[in-house]
Amino acid sequence: MPGPTVIPFHSDQILPQRVDAVVIGGGIIGVSTALELAERGVSVLLCEKGQIAGEQSSRNWGWVRISRRDPREIPLMIEAIRAWEKMDQRTGRKTGYARTGILFTAPTDKVFGQFERWCRHLVPHQIDCRMVSGADLDALMPGHRMKVRGALYTPLDGRAEPQCAGVAIAEAARAAGATVMTACAVRSLDVQAGRVAGVVTEKGRVKCDAVVLAGGAWSRLFAGNAGIDLPQLKVLNTVMRTTVAEGPQASVWADGFALRKREDGGYTVASGTENTVDLVPDSFRLARRFLPALIDEWSSLRFRLSDRWKIEAQEARRWRPDEITPFEKTRILDPAPVPRVLRSSWAAARAAFPFLRDAEIVQGWAGLIDVTPDAVPVISPVQDLPGLHVATGFSGHGFGIGPGAGKLMADLVMGTAPVVDPADFRLSRFSDGSRIAPDSGF
Template sequence: MKTFPFTEATPIQFQAPLPKTSEVVIIGGGVIGVTTALFLARRNISVTLLEKGRIAAEQSSRNWGWIRQQGRDADELPIVIEAQRLWWQLAEECGEDIGLTQTGVTYLARTDKEMAGFAKFLKIAQAHGVDTRLLDQGEAARLIPAMSRPFKGAMTTPSDMRAEPWVAVPALARLAARQGVTIIENCAARMLDVSAGRISGVWTEQGRIATSSALVASGAWTSLFLRAHGISIPQLSVRTTVAATAPLPEIYAGAAADEHIAFRRRQDGGYTLAAGGSHVLYVGPDALRHAPKYLPALKANPLGTRYRPAAPRGYPDNWSTPRKWDADKETPFERMRILNPAPEAKALRAIDREFKRLFPQFETVPLKASWAGMIDAMPDVVPVVDRAAAIPGLVIATGMSGHGFGIGPGMGRVLSDLIQGNEIGHNLQRFRLSRFSDGSPTRLGPSL
């Protein structure tokens, strides 16, 4: 079985020379960093995008490929709705087939409690004009007729979409480069250069870039990078395992999930499969430090997380990973260019078992590839999108909590205007960093 295609041996696509100055420097070449750079460039702002490994090589390409409004936090939903529109626009501008298809997302319910949770989101969806609807048992069975067992009901959003993330994000990066963004792969940002209390530059392994504005959008690495500058974010990362099948007869054209299995039709005729609601947390210094902030989420879903005593060497929250370094020395970001966790054998067996239970007509499920990714998560399951009060000129975007791919273009547009000081068009109060230190109670986003 093949593993994930992006490794440190993957050829470098983007190797522009390091500029001496740039109006904005973006640290992190995932979907958030790429789309922010794209929208800044469209305002004739010089942008340099730094990626320590390869564009989209971590979670931005390892996700399930869902682009969904369904089940999102009420404060995220307006940005997701904007992202849906932008996905169509950018896919056309890319001139590449990224697998963007409007085939819907469906959640299946076994219990009245799950249906009640769906009903709560339905009110949010209706308030924003989203076409979500609830299905009874018969309607759910007719929507996905190949299922072997009945469900209490379902929630479905026909306007939701899917795309192939490992194709889409590099395509967006190529579009950004054509529109003037300087993209440099295999170039780690080592430290921010702070003078007179504000951003004056970014130190990289290739040298210094002078700038007055920096965005840190580094996914699982964000907390480690910022902690070296005195900024604490209660971000943790969890590992999920994913698999792809060889081509199979179509059972559903969109994406769907129950509590045991999630599946999405792929452009190549197979399915992307994952265990619904299950992930692994490696216990390290940050996990212990921030544990109290995660108690509400743990109480709400005590069985969703499995624990391991230590992350592999070099991971952001490994016990031996340095928390401080010098700008002229090798850093943790160069020692691990691509965070490439191994898929969990136990999870792959569960994926195979649960998919065949739901669709027993497949006596065997031909898995052609498997991979794992580290999802950057926050205690309340919504991101941090904010200016850093402690360091003027610094903007932070992290903790997308598994939602980053779908919301990416919308969040990129928002961050572009936040960096420029423009009107944003959305209320970002929910996403402020200070919510974790100003005494605000934790308000969990939906676990749908």
């Protein structure tokens, strides 16, 4: 079953010989970075091996949320929401953004208390975040049949449409002066005198002073060929969409399912509590570094041995600039959804919301999420290779925070005052002895 249909993007055709910065990857992070840089007068080339937003950036839930994030991400998410609120005007195109609120239901007193403690992280920022129950909860989730203690409700949260937002931002970047090329893989870095001097693409060499690696699930492979240690694994999430249905405007997370109203009138539905982990050689290479995250998220992970083991075991890990790379052999990661997850999340959603019983599943798909050992992204220069910057590992939180991440990455590339303190996102935290673990905020 193919992934969701993304609005077509028509590539530029002429590869520039020189630019100030090259962005590798046309997902939400890459296009947001390219837009920020181009608007500031930086000459930019964005290279995408497949199509704009062809992978996880069009396959996610479409949530734009600050609630229940790792506290380290909150300041950057505030900046992202500010950007989303102006994105349609800024790009001159529809992104589907709307502020609708998100509800995280709490089935027990214990979970209710955990969510209530999390709300305190937003108090210093004067953001409305509260626990709701009884009639207040029923008004936000009309017709629901869940037996829950209550829910964490953040009115500031919202949604956007993954199948059009990334393309809208890419088009705006081009309108601001960026060159945006699809079906153009970057094979390797051009390193001279110990620093980045350009890139080698499948269509030729480009000189530049800065490179931003925003390759999503491919970032570790590219970084490894450049001699950079980037601890990152992939997690598969299964999603579906429905026919038009009348239900709550606020997005809802619950045990067994999560749902979001779509701009087309249907709903995006997924499991709120289950992700699939394919065992691959990197699973064992990185096992010790990911152990704290595995302990913290064990109940939500389902491990399996699939054809991904053979695919990644046979995948080249080193190559020359004149060789065909894995990025050219697989233009778009299009994994199959897990049928059991489709069935279970759909059944749970329909049991909770009877209005869905008249709806039908139009399509199901899956995407591969790029995950770091602490589930916090890397948005950072690479100390060992001047000129190289990395923006990856968003761990399933990247779509909503993307415009904020692009702004911070542009600050770091240009050497201007960063919009937020970038210390928590530094790549060196994985090698400088820092404690690495997810932070639920409870």
